[in-house]
Amino acid sequence: MPLEKIVIHERKCLRGEVTLPGDKSISHRAIIFSALSSGTVIVSGLSSGEDNRRTAKMFELMGVTIKKKGPSDCVIQGRGLHGLKEPQAVLYAGNSGTTMRLMAGVLSGQPFFSVMSGDDSLNARPMQRVVAPLRLMGAQIQGRDDGSYAPLAIKGGNLCAEDFAIPVASAQVKSALLLAGFYAQGTTVVREPVKSRDHTERMLQFLGVPVVVNGTEVSISGGAEIKPGHIAIPGDISSAAFFIVAGLLAKDSAIVLRGVGVNPTRTGIIDILQNMGADIVMVNMREISGEPVADIEVRTSRLKGIAIGGAIIPRLIDELPVIAVAAAFAEGTTVIRDASELRVKESDRIAALCAELKKLGAHVEEREDGMVIQGREQLSGAVCTSHGDHRVAMSLAVAGLGARGETVVEDCACIKTSFPQFMEKLKSIMQ
Numbered sequence: 001m002p003l004e005k006i007v008i009h010e011r012k013c014l015r016g017e018v019t020l021p022g023d024k025s026i027s028h029r030a031i032i033f034s035a036l037s038s039g040t041v042i043v044s045g046l047s048s049g050e051d052n053r054r055t056a057k058m059f060e061l062m063g064v065t066i067k068k069k070g071p072s073d074c075v076i077q078g079r080g081l082h083g084l085k086e087p088q089a090v091l092y093a094g095n096s097g098t099t100m101r102l103m104a105g106v107l108s109g110q111p112f113f114s115v116m117s118g119d120d121s122l123n124a125r126p127m128q129r130v131v132a133p134l135r136l137m138g139a140q141i142q143g144r145d146d147g148s149y150a151p152l153a154i155k156g157g158n159l160c161a162e163d164f165a166i167p168v169a170s171a172q173v174k175s176a177l178l179l180a181g182f183y184a185q186g187t188t189v190v191r192e193p194v195k196s197r198d199h200t201e202r203m204l205q206f207l208g209v210p211v212v213v214n215g216t217e218v219s220i221s222g223g224a225e226i227k228p229g230h231i232a233i234p235g236d237i238s239s240a241a242f243f244i245v246a247g248l249l250a251k252d253s254a255i256v257l258r259g260v261g262v263n264p265t266r267t268g269i270i271d272i273l274q275n276m277g278a279d280i281v282m283v284n285m286r287e288i289s290g291e292p293v294a295d296i297e298v299r300t301s302r303l304k305g306i307a308i309g310g311a312i313i314p315r316l317i318d319e320l321p322v323i324a325v326a327a328a329f330a331e332g333t334t335v336i337r338d339a340s341e342l343r344v345k346e347s348d349r350i351a352a353l354c355a356e357l358k359k360l361g362a363h364v365e366e367r368e369d370g371m372v373i374q375g376r377e378q379l380s381g382a383v384c385t386s387h388g389d390h391r392v393a394m395s396l397a398v399a400g401l402g403a404r405g406e407t408v409v410e411d412c413a414c415i416k417t418s419f420p421q422f423m424e425k426l427k428s429i430m431q
């Protein structure tokens, strides 16, 4: 069902339980490592979002068999590190930055020619951050503006390990370099200024690959085998984030989010919202496939403004749009800084959020690296747009739950890139 426009009304009460789809970041890694493993891998809880399907499709074009076994389970027949075939068509990443950047690492290790392209948004996003270090390892990569933008043409093979200190914390860059590191002679080291999400490291360790983690430094030696196994994927905290904020804002609400991944490199949103006064409790902590998981209980809360910046930013970068919505309803001022990376996501999220929240009557001031939000008790419904960005779309829908009257969010087909079931799940807890 195409989800072009969301019409949403102020809600007094959200109640019930929601199970989230599999984590998008972990799903990408599960597909990649399974395809490169030396046998059959069963993946359960895989996200059905379009971004993850783009990654899977690339491997199918390179000879990997992926069989669906139910709505979120599949069996992937790994071809080993050196078993991929040269693709005869362009590898299309759609809207998915993670697909393009991680696959740039994989393709740099292959002795064949490949071309990757994306949609208009992705082809305008910076690729030099992976292209430059992969070239240093020996990959030949061409792209628009000397490899700054896709389409990217890659001829890989014969890589040499390098020791990288990357300037911006980025799990996509780190993972691309570690993936190339499998194909390099020697030990590839990646040092980050602040630790970014560590799903790659955790999954590799879970699959028996000797990856060494020392604080913000990760290293891998070339040639390591990825052993097959069963990978179970936790619920996506970035998708849960919309329900967490919705539950806090809607009056008389109490919701439980089941089986959510609570990896500490991703839980910045919970820390920040709790510091804003949110009633959020994590219960039933457990571990699946090397990742911590919990159920999250959320109750309506009165929030206070807060300063958000520094080392916490990578731990909540994808959740800043919905945190900005929470801040728009909070008492007092919220200042978001050190978040200029938001400008190069699926949209310029700083500009998009400031423009759209203003339409709902929020007091927002745009800054180069973030924004300042003066919270208000009430916003007013209005017609706004997603800017083609799934997280902006869902954040505005959540804002609509708290705004007086009717809110229309236009251009919402993008939601299917990460969370096709969003509206269905939201409706299931509306009373």
Ligand code: S3P
Pocket: 024, 025, 026, 028, 098, 169, 170, 171, 172, 173, 175, 196, 197, 317, 318
């Ligand atoms: C991701 C890393 C983050 C995040 C993105 C997913 C990943 O990007 O914003 O949505 O799965 O590795 P950066 O690596 O650019 O910080």
